[in-house]
Amino acid sequence: xxxxxxxxxxxxxxxxxxxxxxxxxxxxxxxxxxxxxxxxxxxxxxxxxxxxxxxxxxxxxxxxxxxxxxxxxxxxxxxxxxxxxxxxxxxxxxxxxxxxxxxxxxxxxxxxxxxxxxxxxxxxxxxxxxxxxxxxxxxxxxxxxxxxxxxxxxxxxxxxxxxxxxxxxxxxxxxxxxxxxxxxxxxxxxxxxxxxxxxxx
Numbered sequence: 305x306x307x308x309x310x311x312x313x314x315x316x317x318x319x320x321x322x323x324x325x326x327x328x329x330x331x332x333x334x335x336x337x338x339x340x341x342x343x344x345x346x347x348x349x350x351x352x353x354x355x356x357x358x359x360x361x362x363x364x365x366x367x368x369x370x371x372x373x374x375x376x377x378x379x380x381x382x383x384x385x386x387x388x389x390x391x392x393x394x395x396x397x398x399x400x401x402x403x404x405x406x407x408x409x410x411x412x413x414x415x416x417x418x419x420x421x422x423x424x425x426x427x428x429x430x431x432x433x434x435x436x437x438x439x440x441x442x443x444x445x446x447x448x449x450x451x452x453x454x455x456x457x458x459x460x461x462x463x464x465x466x467x468x469x470x471x472x473x474x475x476x477x478x479x480x481x482x483x484x485x486x487x488x489x490x491x492x493x494x495x496x497x498x499x500x501x502x503x504x505x
Contacts, residue, residue, distance in 0.1 A: 307344060307352045307374070308474035311337060311367030312359025312387035313404055313446040317469025320344040326469035333366040341370070351380050353478035355387040355470070357492035358412040358425060359404055364491055372486045381483025386492065388414040388425055390470035391445040393477055395463060401437045401455075403430075403447025411447050412494060427494045434458050 307320040311333050317326035318341055325340035354371035357364050364387075375382045388402040392414065404412040406427055413433035414425040426433065430451045434443075435458070443455045448466040455462055 305346050305348050305350060306475050306478050307349055308471040309367045309371045310355040310390060310469055310471050310474060311363040312355045315467050315469055317471045318344050319471035319475055320346055324472055333363050337370055349378060349380055351383050351483040353383040353385050353474045355390055356384040357387055358494040359387045368491060372489060375486045382486050382489050383478040383481050383483050384489050385474050385477055390474045392416040393473035394470050395442050395444050397442040399437055399441040401441050401443045403433060403443060403445040405447045405450045425494060430454055
């Protein structure tokens with residue numbers, strides 16, 4: 305069995321087998337996640353899938369640290385999954401635009417056609433993100449709700465549960481991938497952190 309954890313957006317979640325946990329939070333992702341995981345942990349875990357970004361800096365670190373801690377404690381591997389790919393995998397459509405709100409008027413975005421990513425994951429203004437799609441498309445992710453009007457004006461459709469936890473989809477993706485050692489997992493922020501190290505004079 306695979307346990308999937310995603311904390312890239314305000315709706316954090318986890319899934320294992322047919323059990324799914326999700327909750328919208330404002331702060332305190334670590335406490336909420338630890339409670340949610342209690343009913344999901346199985347003695348038969350083969351690997352842990354974690355969303356490694358892009359997404360909220362603090363949230364990502366909470367989810368990945370939790371996943372790595374569990375993997376080390378149980379002696380199992382980890383399967384990193386892009387948070388945008390995880391959301392795109394929630395939808396069965398020819399063209400899917402995965403969007404997360406990057407704050408400061410920007411979007412984390414990636415376009416998928418028939419399940420394959422087209423181009424890079426980007427950190428751009430929402431108008432540029434939506435322009436990645438050509439023709440009819442489905443939009444998914446927290447950003448799809450934030451920029452619904454722009455998406456619909458561009459010929460896109462926002463699914464009803466656009467910001468639901470993508471962890472069941474992560475389990476499906478991870479089932480056909482090789483796990484790696486916890487020490488090899490790297491976060492994928494796209495955007496450099498706001499905090500700068502002080503200059504040494």
